[in-house]
Amino acid sequence: MLWLELGTLCQLACRHCYNDSGADGDHGVMTVDDWRRAIGEAADLGTCLVQFIGGEPTLHPGLPVLIGATRRAGLQVEVYSNLVHLTEPVWTALAQEGVRxxxxxxxxxxxxxxxxxGRDTHRQTRINIVRAVELGIPVRAGIVEVLDGQRTAQARAMLAAMGVQHVGSDRVRPFGRAAPAGGHDPGELCGHCGRGNAVVLASGSLAPCPMSRWMAHGDVRTSPLAGLLEETWRRARDQIAPAHAGCGPHDGCQPPCEPQKCDPDIPCTPED
Incomplete structure (x- = not known):
């Protein structure tokens, strides 16, 4: 799996955002051609799924073109969107086979x-979830517990009533806007970062996952993806794996050709 982070521009200002996205964000330095080249290299390396993330990926003007390029390369596509506002070209791209x-x-x-x-967008998101379901676009949702006493059970019931069949949950991860002073703790990651997956950031650099961006390095615009992946996975092995060394096996975040099976919220508990 490869995440492609199309920037930090977003309509929302979520208090727990892992990359500080918001209205003052941007699309980074990667051009559409840069992204297409990275997608082609990923396909050659055996990638099965590309997930477009942000910021808000639907705000990137090249998203429909990139979805099409990814499908032509034979890869599955998932777009992780806040579903606040989608243009008709984006809806058309999402309605393709192999896109969710x-x-x-x-x-x-x-x-x-x-x-x-941070924004009054609940109604727009609900309307667009219903539209996606009605169009037959596979939809999954993640519920992050941010507030004490948050109505997560009621949120899950509302999603089910709207036709969303795959709903996961997680706690806030202390990265980005939710990070405390004092740096990053690899132990707060799911522990599977870099195991057959990586993220290309809008800067062109590569990291093991969207939340381990402090380990970003290189530039896909000037270096082959294969070599950068080797270094990314080495960094994940050296910095992330030791923080989870006492943890037993579980069905956590495997390279998700079927993302609904990805459960990074499973707590990592030492084996007896």
Whole structure:
């Protein structure tokens, strides 16, 4: 799996955002041709899934072209969107075979949702979830527990009523806007970063996963993806794996050709 982070521009200002996305974000330095070249190299290396993330990936003007390029390369596509506003060209691209949607959802209560996202967008997101389901676009949702007493059970029930069949959950990870002072703790990651997956950031650099961006290195615009992946996985092995050395096996975040099977929220508990 390869995440492609198309920038940090986003309509929302989520209090737990792992890359500080918001209205003052941008699309980075990667051009559409740069992204297409990275997609082609990923396909040659045996990648099965590309997930477009942000920021908000649907704000990138090249997203429909990139979805098409990814499908022509024989790869599955998932777009992780806040589903606040999608243009008709984006809807057309999403309706292709082999493309699916993922979104974050926090509460059945619009005010509680706004407290988390910083914007009054609950209604728009609900409308677009329903539209995606009606169009037959596979949709999965993730519920992140941000507030004490958050109405997560009610959110799950609302998603089910809208036709979303795959709903996961997680706690806030202390990275980006949610990071405490004092740096990054690899032990707060799911522990599977870099195991057959990586993220290309909008800067062109590579990291083991979107939340381990402090390990980003290189530039896919000037270096082959294969070599950068080897270094990325070495860094993950050296910096992330030791923080999870006492953990037993579980069905955690495997390279998700079927993302709904990815459960990074499973707590990592030492074996007896």
């Amino acid at each position: 949607l993922a979104t974050s959802f926090y509460s059945d209560d619009p005010d509680e949702h706004r407290q988390i996202t």
